[in-house]
Amino acid sequence: MAVAWWQILLLTLYAGYQILDELQVYTGLAQPVFAGLVAGLIMGDVTTGLIIGGSMQLTVLGVGTFGGSSRIDANSGTVLATAFSVGIGMEPEQAIAAIAVPVASLMIQMDILGRFANTFFAHRIDSKIEEMDYKGIERNYLMGALSWSLSRAVPVFLALSFGGNFVNSIVNVLNNQLQWLGDGLSVAGAVLPAVGFAILLRYLPVKKHMPYLILGFVITALLTTVFTNIRTLGDTMTGVAEGFTNTFTSMPMLAIAMIGFALAFKEYKRTSEAPKAAVHSASELDEGEIDDDEI
Structure with a gap:
């Protein structure tokens, strides 16, 4: 089963929305478990989506961002892992270790890029304040959300559009020539939620x-x-x-x-x-x- 174009579109739109929800909308949909639910609904396999989303939710339980620091993007990792797991028949635990966690870590760079791009609109807002241009302030404020949204939507779109064959070849290797490595990744994916609990207990009283x-x-x-x-x-x-x-x-x-x-x-x-x-x-x-x- 390949990922259809409309599924790529919906997953891309959600990836762009979830960061905005985390920053200003606050509906609660910017959590890995909801990312797994939404991606599972779009891909037609809610069970797999919830398994991956729930596991990633437990993995980042004790991970926070303070003072504007960047953290791993578990939501985008969950979306891609669910899409590829359902689309090419990859085991959920294997998808967590091989796709979700690496993608979530790599997305830190996109988060930094989105923050830097957002400063352009912040300086424009400063100039509009001096000019008392209230419409310009509102317009640049909304444009500032665009850089955040694109920092998630563009990587997800490119990965879903051009990464299917690459991921499929990796899965074939893991399930045949390197089965021992694939089995190890499956075990690691199942253990990751325990790591999240350990980090959380480290910071709780x-x-x-x-x-x-x-x-x-x-x-x-x-x-x-x-x-x-x-x-x-x-x-x-x-x-x-x-x-x-x-x-x-x-x-x-x-x-x-x-x-x-x-x-x-x-x-x-x-x-x-x-x-x-x-x-x-x-x-x-x-x-x-x-x-x-x-x-």
Whole structure:
């Protein structure tokens, strides 16, 4: 299956939009998991898109940008990895390691180029401010978004338009002559989310909230074990008893996430009310004090 022209067009438009959403629109669609969802919908394989997008989301959990610094573009990497994975039948884990992560890293250079190009419109805005040209300010402000959008849209378009044969030849080599390397990339792609978790735990106050971390791990392990055993029992009963057609599903991650949210909200309420209680206690102590001018 090749990538059709209309799929290239839609993926290019999304690649140009997602950076603008991250900078000024803030709809939440500028996340790797949503990039995988959108790319999966366009390519006709949502499952593959979510696998790649979710894995890239976990990979960059602890990666941030501060002070205008550039970071890897996991969204563009997810779009290209999903497109090639579905288009040429590449394994999702292999696409993550061989396409998504390298492309995300290379896109740092395009991010820097977009920032430098944007300074041209910033200086034009400065001159329009001195001229009190409000229309010119608005026009150059909107034009400034163009450099950001093109910094993502152009590479994605070129890769999808001219990189298909190149990527296809790489996949054939990885699956035949260098199968050991392809298998290694698949393992590396599956391990990358754990690296993202490790980076995130490195910056989170884990020592301060260690009880919640342990509790979350134990709850997840217990519920996963219980529901796995129930599903196994149901599958066994289906094969033994005639007419037993009930199906059992595993514990949804949403339920586990809601337990974590409840604990986090409780901790937030406790920490936010503590300063108020301290101020209230201090005011009560001040009421009984006598100043020098009151004697």
